[in-house]
Amino acid sequence: MAKKKPVLNVALVGYSFMGRAHSNAWNQAEKYFDLPYTINRQVIIGRNQAACQDAADNWGWANTASSLEQALEKYDIDVVDITVPNVAHAEITMQALKAGKHVFCEKPLGMNSAECKKVTTAAEKAGVHVGVWHNYRRAPAAGLAYELIAEGRIGEVRQIRAVYLQDWLSDSSAPASGWRLNKAICGSGSHGDLGAHLIDTCRYLTGLEFDEVSGMTKTFTEVRPNESGKGKVKIDVDDATCFLARMSNGAIATFEATRTAPGHKNYNVIEINGTKGSIIWNFERMNELQFFTFDDIPHAQGFRTIMCMDGGNHPYAGQYWPDGHIIGYEHTFINTLADFLVDMKKRKALSPSFHDGWANQEVLDAVLKSADSRKWVSVKRVMAPRKLKASKRKAKAASTIA
Template sequence: MAMKKQVRIGMVGYKFMGKAHSHAFRDIPFFFDTSVHPVMQAVAGRDEQGVKEAAEKMGWASYETDWRRLIEREDIDLIDIVTPNNTHAEIAIAAAKAGKHVICEKPLALTVEQSQLMLDAVNKTGVVHMICHNYRFAPAVQFAKKLIEQGCLGRIFHIRATFLQDWLMSPDFPLTWRLRKEVSGSGTLGDLGAHIIDLARFLVGEFSEVTGMKETFVKKRPLGEMDIRLKGRVEGDKWGEVNVDDASAFLARFENGALGIFEATRFSRGNRAGNRFEINGEKGSIRWDMENMNNLQVYLEEDEPGLQGFRTINCTEVEHPYAGAYWPAGHIIGYEHTFINLLAEMMNGIADGFSPAPNFADGVRNQEVLEAVERSAESGKWVQLSTITQPS
C-alpha cells in the first residue's frame, strides 16, 4: 500500500481551541480515510514552559516560542491559528505569503478591512483556507441543510437563533482578553454571534439588512485571566474598564425575503452553551439545540392530520452526514467531533486543491454582518449590508 501524502501542521496557540484542534488532528485518521494524512509537527506559544507541556500532552512533535519561526520552517505545510482575535490577520497573511495553507479560528479578524486583506492574501498565493465555524459540522445541522436544499421546508420565512451563556455574570470575573475590544474586536457579538450568523448564512442565505442593540452590564472588572475551565483568575487589586458588549440582539432581513431574530449573551442564567435555532418554512420547520446536538426536530405539514407535530430525529444513522464515520446508530457523538468533521474536510481540500466552506470568503461575509450590527447599535437605524464597504 502506497503511503499517503502528509500535511505537516503548525499550530499557533494551545489553550481551549488548541486542545479541540489537537484532538481532531489526532483522530482524523482513525475515523476518516482522507486523501492526505495530518502530522502534528509543531505548536507555538509565547510561554515556553506552557507550550512545552502542551506539546507533550497533546501530541505535537516539537514547539516554538515565536509563531514567525513556525512559518519559516520548511517542514510545515499548514498553519492553524487558535490565538486571540487581534493576532489573526498578521499570522494568516504571513502564512499565506510563505505558501502555507491556513485555517483560522473565528471571527476571522477585528474588522471587515482586516478580513478582506486576509482573503486577498490567500487568494493571491492560492493556498487552501478555512475558518473554523465547527457547528456547521454537527451531523444534525448538515442534515438540516440537506432538508432545506431538497425543498422539504419550501420557501423559508423565519430563523430565530440564540447563543446564550452565563459564565460572565459574576462582577468579580476578571477582565480577560475576550472583554477587551483591542484584542477581541467585540464581546458576545463577535464571539457568540459570529457562530449563529454563520449558521444562518449556511442554512437560510445571505443577509440584506440588520438593526441591532448591545449592552454592557458590568462596566469595570478586576484584571486577570481565564483558565481552561473558563473560571477567572484575578491578579492583584487593579481594575479595568470593559469596552465590549455583554449582550447583543438584532433583527435581520435576508436576500430571499426571510426574517431573522438573533440574540447572543453571557448573562443568561442557567445557559452554559445555548446555541439554538428554529427555521420556519411554508412546508415545515426544523429546530436544533447544540446541547442536544445529535437531535434535529422536524415538522412537516404534509404529515397526516392527527399525526402532525415535531418529530425528533437522532442523526446517527449512516444516511446522516458524517454519522457513518463513527458508531452504530443511536451511539451519539459529541462537541469534539464537529472539529474532526471540519478538519477532515480541510485535509480533503488540501488534497484536491480547493478551499472547503466555510473559508475566508465566508469569514469576510460574517464580518460584514457583525460590522453592520455594530453600526446599527451605534446609530439606532437599519444598516444595509451593501453599505459595509471593502477595500478595493
C-alpha cells in the first residue's frame, strides 16, 4: 500500500493574474509530479469578498478570508503563498514568518534592498522553507541552457545580452491603470517588473554576480489619464530602463526592459556568448533553445534550434507528454512549485532563495542609483558567485554532430 503523505495546508494571498497562475500550479503539481505532500488548498485571501469567492470556486480553495491575519486565526496553515503587489510582499512575509509559516513569495521579494534584507534575515531566524517565484528558470529550455553552460559547452562567459520588451504603455493615451504605474506600490516601472526577471535569469544561467552597473531610465509619458476616466495622473515610474553591467568574472552585460516597444508582447530574451559558443533563449518560443558551438564540424556550423521537450534529455519534459509535445507558461509555475515542495521535504534551500531575491534587488537598486547620479555604481554583494552544477542525467544518445 502506498505510504500516506503528510497534508500541506496552503494559504494563497491574492487571486488575480498571479493568483490564477499559482492556483493552477497548486491544483496541477500533484498530478504531474510525485510530491512528498498531499496539498490542501486551504484558503484564498483577498479584499473583495465576492471576487475572492469566485476564485475559490473556480480553483478549488476550501475557504476564503479577507486578510492573512484572519486566515491564520481561523485555519490550519503550513505555507503562505504571496501574489499581491510588491508593496505588500515584505509585510505579509513578516506576518507569515512570525507565525512560523513557510513562505513562497512572488518577485520582487521587497520594494528595496532594505526590505529584502529584513525578510531574508527573519526567514533565516525562523528556520522555515522560503523561496521566490522566478518561474522562468523552470522552463525546460532555460534548464537546458543552464546545463550546457554548466558543462562548459559555451566556454567562459564573456557577454550577456538580455531584453524584456512589452508594448502596453506605448500609447500615451492609455490610462494609468493598476498598481504597476504607481511607485509607492510597485517601487519602479519596467525595471522592477521586467528587469527583475532578466537579472534572475542571468544570475541563474551563469552563476555570476554583478560587480557594478551603469543605468538610465526614461518615462516617455509623464501624465496619463486616470483609470476612472476623470482627471490625470502624474507618472512616477520608468517606461523603459537600460543598463550596462560588469560581472564577477569580468564578463560584460547589457540589459533592457521596456513597456513601450510596439509589437512586443512578452519578448523576454537572453543571449549568452562564451569563448566556445552561444545560447539564446526567447520566452515567446519557450520550448526551444538556440545553441551554437565552435565544436561542430566547420561546414555545418550555425545556430541549431533544440526542441527542449525530450523527456530523457531535458529538465521537466518527462513529467508531461510524449517527446516534442510542448508545454506553456503555466507549466513553469507547476515546475517551480514542485521543486519548492521537494526541497522543503529535503530541508534544502530552494533556488531562487530569499538571498537570491535580495541579491536581485541590490542590482535593481544600484541601477536606479546610477540612473539618478549618472555614475557607475557598485552592487552590494549578497551571495558569492556560484559554480554551476552539471546534470547527472544520462543523455539518451550522443549528438550526431558534436
